[in-house]
Amino acid sequence: MEALLVKEVSKRYAAHTALDKVTISIPEKTIFGLLGPNGAGKTTLIRIINQIINSDEGEIIMFGEKLKPGHVENIGYLPEERGLYKKMTVGDQLLYLAQLKGLSKKDALAKIKIWLEKFGIKDWWNKKVEDLSKGMAQKIQFISTVMHEPKLIILDEPFSGFDPVNAQLITEKILELKENGSTIIFSTHRMETVESLCDHIALINRSKKILEGPKKQVKEQFRSNTFTVEHRGNQFTLPSDKYELKKQQLIEEGMFSSTIQAKEGIKGNQLIRDLIEITEVYSFQEKLPTMADIFINLVKGEGDEALQKHLQEA
Amino acid sequence: MNKVWLIIQREFLTRVKKKSFLIVTILVPLLVPTILGGLIYVAVKQSEAAKPDTVLVLDESGQFNLDTTKNTKRFHFIPLQVSLEQAKIAYNETKDFALLYVPQFDINNPKGLTLYTQENPSIEKVGELESILAERVRDLKLQEYKIDKEVLKNLRTKIDLKQINLSKTGEEKSSNSGILGLTGVALGIMIYIFVLVDGIEIMQGVIDEKTSKVVEIIVSSVKPFQLMLGKIIGIAAVGVVQFLIWIILIAFLSTSVLHYFGLRTPQQQAMEEVTKKINDPDVKEAIQAQQQQQNVQVKELMDLLGGVQWAKIAFVFLFYFLGGYLLYGALFAAVGSGVESIQESQQFQFPITIPLLIGYFGLFMFVLRDPHGTVSFWLSIIPFTSPVAMVGLIAYGVPTWQLALSMVLLIAGFLFTTWVAGRIYRVGILMTGTKVSWKVLARWFMIRE
Numbered sequence: 001m002e003a004l005l006v007k008e009v010s011k012r013y014a015a016h017t018a019l020d021k022v023t024i025s026i027p028e029k030t031i032f033g034l035l036g037p038n039g040a041g042k043t044t045l046i047r048i049i050n051q052i053i054n055s056d057e058g059e060i061i062m063f064g065e066k067l068k069p070g071h072v073e074n075i076g077y078l079p080e081e082r083g084l085y086k087k088m089t090v091g092d093q094l095l096y097l098a099q100l101k102g103l104s105k106k107d108a109l110a111k112i113k114i115w116l117e118k119f120g121i122k123d124w125w126n127k128k129v130e131d132l133s134k135g136m137a138q139k140i141q142f143i144s145t146v147m148h149e150p151k152l153i154i155l156d157e158p159f160s161g162f163d164p165v166n167a168q169l170i171t172e173k174i175l176e177l178k179e180n181g182s183t184i185i186f187s188t189h190r191m192e193t194v195e196s197l198c199d200h201i202a203l204i205n206r207s208k209k210i211l212e213g214p215k216k217q218v219k220e221q222f223r224s225n226t227f228t229v230e231h232r233g234n235q236f237t238l239p240s241d242k243y244e245l246k247k248q249q250l251i252e253e254g255m256f257s258s259t260i261q262a263k264e265g266i267k268g269n270q271l272i273r274d275l276i277e278i279t280e281v282y283s284f285q286e287k288l289p290t291m292a293d294i295f296i297n298l299v300k301g302e303g304d305e306a307l308q309k310h311l312q313e314a
Numbered sequence: 315m316n317k318v319w320l321i322i323q324r325e326f327l328t329r330v331k332k333k334s335f336l337i338v339t340i341l342v343p344l345l346v347p348t349i350l351g352g353l354i355y356v357a358v359k360q361s362e363a364a365k366p367d368t369v370l371v372l373d374e375s376g377q378f379n380l381d382t383t384k385n386t387k388r389f390h391f392i393p394l395q396v397s398l399e400q401a402k403i404a405y406n407e408t409k410d411f412a413l414l415y416v417p418q419f420d421i422n423n424p425k426g427l428t429l430y431t432q433e434n435p436s437i438e439k440v441g442e443l444e445s446i447l448a449e450r451v452r453d454l455k456l457q458e459y460k461i462d463k464e465v466l467k468n469l470r471t472k473i474d475l476k477q478i479n480l481s482k483t484g485e486e487k488s489s490n491s492g493i494l495g496l497t498g499v500a501l502g503i504m505i506y507i508f509v510l511v512d513g514i515e516i517m518q519g520v521i522d523e524k525t526s527k528v529v530e531i532i533v534s535s536v537k538p539f540q541l542m543l544g545k546i547i548g549i550a551a552v553g554v555v556q557f558l559i560w561i562i563l564i565a566f567l568s569t570s571v572l573h574y575f576g577l578r579t580p581q582q583q584a585m586e587e588v589t590k591k592i593n594d595p596d597v598k599e600a601i602q603a604q605q606q607q608q609n610v611q612v613k614e615l616m617d618l619l620g621g622v623q624w625a626k627i628a629f630v631f632l633f634y635f636l637g638g639y640l641l642y643g644a645l646f647a648a649v650g651s652g653v654e655s656i657q658e659s660q661q662f663q664f665p666i667t668i669p670l671l672i673g674y675f676g677l678f679m680f681v682l683r684d685p686h687g688t689v690s691f692w693l694s695i696i697p698f699t700s701p702v703a704m705v706g707l708i709a710y711g712v713p714t715w716q717l718a719l720s721m722v723l724l725i726a727g728f729l730f731t732t733w734v735a736g737r738i739y740r741v742g743i744l745m746t747g748t749k750v751s752w753k754v755l756a757r758w759f760m761i762r763e
Binding site: 053 | 317320321324328522523526527528530531532533534535536537538740744746757760761762
């Protein structure tokens with residue numbers, strides 16, 4: 001089942017259109033990367049899902065039901081612009097936020113204790129937020145997002161402000177939440193995070209969705225039939241009717257690295273066969289596009305060809 | 315609704331738990347009377363200790379005879395027998411308070427009396443001198459009209475009108491517009507102050523949530539409107555609680571202070587001693603009669619106080635307090651949602667409080683002087699001014715239909731402002747870095763849900 005179905009959702013303001021008939025489906029129990037440059041409309045979409053603002057058109061189906069006010073209790077949202085009440089203590093703050101999410105006081109207390117223990121910060125209960133460092137406050141914010149065990153977790157740039165140790169800690173917790181059955185929507189610019197964590201992605205640019213699908217499949221679509229070969233021996237040339245030698249460089253004594261793009265219809269096996277004839281192959285790998293490559297290409301409009309191809313297939 | 319209740323609780327508790335709340339709530343009832351009492355004490359001491367001012371008198375008319383025998387506590391008079399020019403020179407060489415010049419004058423039209431001073435004299439002192447002179451002129455007139463002073467004294471009659479409101483059903487109620495009016499005005503002023511102070515508190519609260527960026531987390535759990543409502547009601551509760559504590563503390567303090575001094579009034583002690591000594595039945599009877607008379611007076615006073623219809627006034631006060639508060643509180647919340655600091659809010663603060671200010675001035679200029687006039691009527695009907703004006707007016711007797719109309723309009727008024735404010739608020743709290751103006755607020759208001 002889909003955790004979330006966004007159907008033809010549009011949002012217009014006087015001066016501009018924030019979302020233009022955006023349709024996205026987010027499978028259950030996945031980590032979904034919602035990508036796009038600044039101002040593309042990601043935050044607007046997230047706010048619509050959180051029912052902070054309403055869409056002008058379209059509908060949203062959450063776990064098979066049309067979005068309704070009660071659904072906010074099944075969502076955990078960590079906004080990009082986030083903060084806490086400075087004068088409140090950590091404990092009171094979490095208790096308040098948990099109760100706003102519909103937990104009873106008793107349940108809230110129990111769950112907060114579990115989470116504080118998980119992060120090893122049980123003794124922070126009576127600390128005032130204004131006395132916490134930025135990283136400490138971020139941990140509290142993360143706990144406030146997930147403590148009510150929501151089925152859908154929306155994290156907007158969750159790693160900004162974290163040092164690598166804490167980022168690793170949060171990553172572990174996110175994977176743990178996924179294991180326990182939560183669906184996680186990630187909105188981020190950090191492509192390495194997308195690369196390592198996300199199962200599915202969607203790319204929004206200028207208020208339109210321009211790409212969506214499982215990460216592997218997306219990468220597949222953007223394959224350019226390019227291979228990286230490490231080989232011993234001498235430099236070589238390949239028949240130009242079949243291959244294009246993009247790059248060739250010496251990496252150590254007698255060892256070269258060559259980037260070869262095969263023409264359409266020519267598979268990797270064929271290339272290996274051709275290479276064996278002329279050199280000693282040391283390693284052979286297809287060069288897949290990184291998420292960053294895809295993102296930059298699409299957003300800059302340079303990947304129009306691949307994009308058109310993708311849109312036709314979709 | 316449950317969530318609004320949570321918000322109310324938080325807004326209330328975080329404020330009440332603050333040390334500053336405790337200090338203000340406990341100290342104000344203690345400090346204000348202490349400061350007032352201290353000032354009065356110092357003023358009394360000063361006037362007691364003040365030396366009388368010397369006034370040189372040049373009386374060309376010879377009518378006043380202001381010499382040392384006419385000295386008062388405030389003024390010592392020294393008569394001069396020189397020309398005006400000489401007197402002025404002489405006066406300038408002294409450090410005396412003033413030179414009073416009385417030319418020849420017609421007692422029916424006394425003119426030309428002049429006071430020369432080296433510094434600007436206080437109005438109070440001049441007034442006192444004037445009344446001394448006026449009294450002397452009056453005595454002269456009495457002589458001229460051949461009226462005996464004693465006769466005049468007997469002619470002077472003091473009338474204290476007993477006021478009774480006769481209702482259409484023929485029921486009689488004693489009334490006293492003095493007490494009533496003052497109570498109303500005091501309550502009206504109180505509403506004005508509370509609405510203003512708490513309005514700014516609401517605005518500050520909204521700004522804090524916005525700048526600390528907690529607001530987006532909150533509105534992902536509750537509707538912006540619920541957050542706004544919870545905040546307004548929570549802060550209102552703080553105001554009401556503070557107000558109640560003050561009333562109780564002041565009532566308790568003043569009774570205990572009175573009680574404390576009451577035990578030590580010299581007259582009372584003397585009375586007690588006298589009563590002990592009296593065994594004579596005649597004297598006893600006389601005293602009993604006197605006591606009875608006193609009881610009647612006390613009862614009349616109690617009737618009067620009861621006639622003020624305290625319950626009704628209390629209800630009206632509470633209603634208009636909350637109504638006015640909600641009406642303006644929402645507007646303050648809307649402004650707070652748009653700006654990022656109190657400084658930035660100033661351009662909006664004044665315009666939204668102008669109607670309240672009109673109500674406040676209207677209280678003195680119209681309600682007190684002409685409670686049943688047209689302006690008073692409109693001030694008490696229009697929702698923006700009625701919270702202050704109607705509370706001032708209620709004491710003078712307001713027809714039930716007028717009160718009902720005013721109340722209904724006030725409810726409609728705050729529903730309206732809350733709706734308008736809610737529309738601005740829901741957009742404003744999520745906007746950062748926008749330079750706000752009235753135009754921007756209007757645009758936010760127009761954005762669809």
